[in-house]
Amino acid sequence: MPSVADIEAEFAARPWRALSPADLGPAAEVPTMLTPEERLLYHWLGRRVQGEGATVDLGAYAGGSAARLLSGLALSGRQFHVHSYDRFRSSRAFWSRFMPDEPLPETDDADLLPVVRRHLAPWEGHVTLHIGDIAEKRWTGGPIEILSVDAAKGAAIADHIAAEFFPALVPGRSILVQQDYLMAVQPWLPAQMVALRDCFVPLAHVPRVGLVFLSVGAVTSAALASARVGQLTDGKLMQRVRDAAAWHDGMVPRGRFKAMLEQVKANPGVRLGWQMKHAARRK
Ligand SMILES: C[S@@+](CC[C@H](N)C(=O)[O-])C[C@H]1O[C@@H](n2cnc3c(N)ncnc32)[C@H](O)[C@@H]1O
Structure with a gap:
């Protein structure tokens, strides 16, 4: 079994950059x-x-992340299954931006399921779609080897995701991708992860905003309690962001965390990404 140092070296070499979109087969075409x-x-x-x-994909939208995971899993020579979670609804604005070739629905809150099922058809039998609000979902599927988080758009849902899914990660083996980790409007993500630094080792920053972690310790209920971000004051949230900046020094440019601190200052008490007003527009 490779050591943590072996895995750190493996990711530091960024071997995925040697691949080309053609290696992804039908997944390369999924929006x-x-x-x-x-x-x-x-x-x-x-x-x-x-x-x-299992492989768990939190925030699937049109199935793009799931398709890329599935295309790789299909070549792994192992048994595999992806669990994709989403409401599977889309605004017209997102639909026209990310799926310009699909007929535009007449109303917002359009059903994505028909297109997602079509996009994931090449891997039928290897995917379960968990439809609805992740805040209401429980994980009872046993160990998780790959967990992709792209749905922690608020502090409360970040707490829920950690509580439900992180305890299923296997120390020394499981990979956690925090897809939007460095988005300035989601400061609770670094605030959460830095409190779990005994349980995770950062492996790679994948520009612009993603961070990949290796699970190195069991996420216990005590660890989860100390990592909760939903009730943090602005001051405590900012202190945790500063701690995260120090933790990631050398891997992530400091400016990313500075932008998060500016967002918190400009949006006192706001804990939902889409409610954050742009710090730059503050006067
Ligand atoms: C950035 S998109 C995901 C993009 C996707 N991973 C891809 O490869 O294109 C975030 C997704 O998270 C979903 N999401 C956010 N919060 C959610 C929640 N509480 N429950 C279910 N889905 C949620 C949204 O519906 C949206 O499709």
């Missing part, structure tokens, strides 16, 4: 909000799976 490098990373993560547990 996604992922950056080009993230698309390769997800496929590579699927390929390197060790068969230690």
